[in-house]
Amino acid sequence: MTGELPGPAPEERPHPSGRRNEQGIRIDPEAEAEPEVRREVLSALVDHEPGVLAEVSGLFARRQFNIESLTVGPTMTGGLARMTIVVEETDPGVEQAKRQLRKLVPVHAVRELEAATERELALIKVGDDDPAGVAAVAEMYGGEAVEAGPEVVTVELTGTEAEIDAAVEAFERFGVREVARTGTAALAGGTEFTAHETHNNE
Amino acid sequence: MVGNDAFQEADTTGITRPVTKASYFASDPDTVGDTVGEAFELARKGRQGPTLVDLPKDVSNAEDVARPGPAAGPETQVVPDEADPEAVTRAATALANAERPVILAGGGVIKGNASEELRQFAIDHGVPVVTTMPGVGAFDETHELAMEMAGMHGTGYANMAVTHCDVMLAVGTRFDDRLTGGVDTFAPEAEIAHVDIDASEISKNVHADYPLVGDASTVLRQLDEALARSPDTDAWRDQCTHWETEYPMDYDAPEDEPLKPQFVVEAFDEATDADTIVTTGVGQHQMWAVQYWTFTEPRTWISSHGLGTMGYGLPAAIGAKVAAPEKEVVCFDGDGSFLMTSQGLSVAVREDLDITVCILNNEAVGMVRQWQDAFFEGRRMASEYPWGPDFATLADAFGAKGFTLDAYDDVADTIAAARDYDGPSVIDCHIDPREDVYPMVASGGANGLFALQEEHL
Ligand SMILES: Cc1ncc(C[n+]2csc(CCOP(=O)(O)OP(=O)(O)O)c2C)c(N)n1
Ligand SMILES: [Mg+2]
Numbered sequence: 320m321t322g323e324l325p326g327p328a329p330e331e332r333p334h335p336s337g338r339r340n341e342q343g344i345r346i347d348p349e350a351e352a353e354p355e356v357r358r359e360v361l362s363a364l365v366d367h368e369p370g371v372l373a374e375v376s377g378l379f380a381r382r383q384f385n386i387e388s389l390t391v392g393p394t395m396t397g398g399l400a401r402m403t404i405v406v407e408e409t410d411p412g413v414e415q416a417k418r419q420l421r422k423l424v425p426v427h428a429v430r431e432l433e434a435a436t437e438r439e440l441a442l443i444k445v446g447d448d449d450p451a452g453v454a455a456v457a458e459m460y461g462g463e464a465v466e467a468g469p470e471v472v473t474v475e476l477t478g479t480e481a482e483i484d485a486a487v488e489a490f491e492r493f494g495v496r497e498v499a500r501t502g503t504a505a506l507a508g509g510t511e512f513t514a515h516e517t518h519n520n521e
Numbered sequence: 522m523v524g525n526d527a528f529q530e531a532d533t534t535g536i537t538r539p540v541t542k543a544s545y546f547a548s549d550p551d552t553v554g555d556t557v558g559e560a561f562e563l564a565r566k567g568r569q570g571p572t573l574v575d576l577p578k579d580v581s582n583a584e585d586v587a588r589p590g591p592a593a594g595p596e597t598q599v600v601p602d603e604a605d606p607e608a609v610t611r612a613a614t615a616l617a618n619a620e621r622p623v624i625l626a627g628g629g630v631i632k633g634n635a636s637e638e639l640r641q642f643a644i645d646h647g648v649p650v651v652t653t654m655p656g657v658g659a660f661d662e663t664h665e666l667a668m669e670m671a672g673m674h675g676t677g678y679a680n681m682a683v684t685h686c687d688v689m690l691a692v693g694t695r696f697d698d699r700l701t702g703g704v705d706t707f708a709p710e711a712e713i714a715h716v717d718i719d720a721s722e723i724s725k726n727v728h729a730d731y732p733l734v735g736d737a738s739t740v741l742r743q744l745d746e747a748l749a750r751s752p753d754t755d756a757w758r759d760q761c762t763h764w765e766t767e768y769p770m771d772y773d774a775p776e777d778e779p780l781k782p783q784f785v786v787e788a789f790d791e792a793t794d795a796d797t798i799v800t801t802g803v804g805q806h807q808m809w810a811v812q813y814w815t816f817t818e819p820r821t822w823i824s825s826h827g828l829g830t831m832g833y834g835l836p837a838a839i840g841a842k843v844a845a846p847e848k849e850v851v852c853f854d855g856d857g858s859f860l861m862t863s864q865g866l867s868v869a870v871r872e873d874l875d876i877t878v879c880i881l882n883n884e885a886v887g888m889v890r891q892w893q894d895a896f897f898e899g900r901r902m903a904s905e906y907p908w909g910p911d912f913a914t915l916a917d918a919f920g921a922k923g924f925t926l927d928a929y930d931d932v933a934d935t936i937a938a939a940r941d942y943d944g945p946s947v948i949d950c951h952i953d954p955r956e957d958v959y960p961m962v963a964s965g966g967a968n969g970l971f972a973l974q975e976e977h978l
Pocket of ligand 2: 804855856857881882883884885886887
């Protein structure tokens with residue numbers, strides 16, 4: 320085919336030795352390391368109206384952010400809800416997630432929570448062959464039986480995600496029939512505001 | 522009715538959400554006016570972009586509705602007045618100490634009406650300027666600091682400058698992969714100062730050492746004030762000039778072969794004024810248009826850029842002519858692209874729009890043919906298309922004016938006749954179907970390894 324242009328061929332040109340990694344960060348090519356993925360809790364203050372959840376989850380799916388859980392519920396301010404989103408991303412990935420969230424019109428404020436108080440609620444339905452054993456495990460994890468019917472006992476407990484993982488595992492020996500978990504809800508530690516109107520997408 | 526799959530119901534807001542800044546469903550006749558106002562404000566605010574309002578039939582039919590208040594954008598969207606002064610100071614220091622600085626001007630410079638500030642800044646401080654494709658026109662391509670467009674089909678000298686710079690001031694660009702090639706080799710030695718009004722563009726694809734979130738003109742002014750002295754760029758500018766002579770955009774145009782598209786683009790450029798607006802479809806013709814037309818003014822280059830939507834050229838030309846009736850509008854289109862929206866000629870005739878379409882007809886979806894040749898051992902599949910209509914006859918059938926162009930000797934006269942015609946005209950320009958677009962950076966490849974011919978790929 321035609322259309323060639325004059326000039327030195329690619330291999331005849333000088334080439335810099337520098338490199339960037341996948342995140343576009345300049346690196347020492349000799350010492351390239353896999354970027355670390357971290358678990359981060361994001362809290363967003365959003366309009367409490369239909370479609371917002373779809374908008375946020377659509378954003379995360381579209382941009383392929385890794386999300387572990389997403390919960391939403393009303394706040395004390397009428398019309399506003401709080402969303403807690405747990406993501407697993409590299410540093411630039413976490414930044415991107417926050418910035419993309421802020422661009423959504425129903426999103427008022429987004430913060431990354433450090434030293435947050437995190438809790439999740441779980442309902443665990445187990446067989447009732449050993450009621451005393453179930454009660455003992457429930458007590459150990461700070462839970463309680465909320466329904467004891469024929470053949471099954473449903474235990475309610477709250478804790479961090481890791482605690483609930485451990486509790487579910489401990490209940491396995493009674494035969495766990497079903498589990499329903501809410502995903503993590505979180506508030507900032509201490510006197511810090513979590514995500515508040517004063518943070519208006521700063 | 523909504524949600525019941527009624528006649529012609531589609532989830533319009535749902536479908537459009539990923540491609541708009543916001544998509545509103547106006548369900549209340551009393552607030553619909555405010556919603557429309559907000560949608561317009563938001564479209565203009567910060568980084569401009571489309572918004573959508575879905576108006577259900579009962580809302581558009583409603584009577585005695587409340588009058589809307591003054592249009593206001595959503596409170597949640599805050600646009601910073603200026604960039605963080607501390608980051609500005611650090612960026613200015615890096616720039617002042619740079620030995621090989623480059624300005625990368627993106628489409629945000631044009632959208633933000635910052636071309637004037639950018640030109641002044643580059644000239645005052647002697648910094649060479651490369652542009653992205655949407656940034657074409659942000660800088661005067663005839664200026665000695667102009668390195669023109671970088672990226673996949675950018676000039677060799679622009680790609681050399683980008684590859685070897687030590688500080689890059691990138692303004693209003695999203696570092697699209699057609700610009701960067703593989704990010705591993707993109708400006709691999711450069712510290713990057715990134716100016717953008719959209720914070721989510723900072724460090725999205727390429728890490729910004731100096732993030733400068735704000736309006737382009739404002740931040741350029743901040744940088745100018747913070748710059749204690751201009752960088753010493755004499756040697757670097759000599760190097761850039763050397764690359765310009767080493768990698769010229771010189772093509773062969775043998776008289777006894779079919780017309781070369783580059784020649785036609787240059788002939789059109791010579792015949793028209795500097796403020797002529799050029800629009801395109803997508804493909805090889807688009808690349809020849811951007812490469813061989815010399816752009817000097819912002820808002821004279823209109824293309825679909827990163828979305829790559831064939832069929833864009835004619836509707837864009839119609840829109841441009843309606844928006845700027847005093848300016849000449851030329852659409853370079855591909856035979857494939859033109860076929861996608863050629864019914865728009867009917868609108869152009871109805872509205873009596875004086876536009877000139879030049880179809881660079883290679884009887885092929887040429888860009889696809891070029892890739893099949895280069896990357897699939899020439900196994901051509903559905904890329905040659907000798908079944909296209911006679912475009913001149915087609916134009917006449919619409920009530921526009923058709924021309925056919927085959928020979929070098931007729932180029933000037935045909936261009937003159939088509940431009941003189943008062944109304945929409947179409948030149949079916951039969952070009953060399955073998956012609957490929959170079960330079961070319963392979964997808965994901967290094968900008969500095971741009972190919973000048975197929976063997977380099
Ligand atoms: C709507 C649409 N369909 C397909 C493509 C993929 N594509 C990119 S360039 C190209 C060829 C365009 O052919 P033509 O308009 O004749 O331009 P040429 O490359 O021949 O100049 C195609 C099919 C696209 N970008 N847009
Ligand atoms: Mg074609």
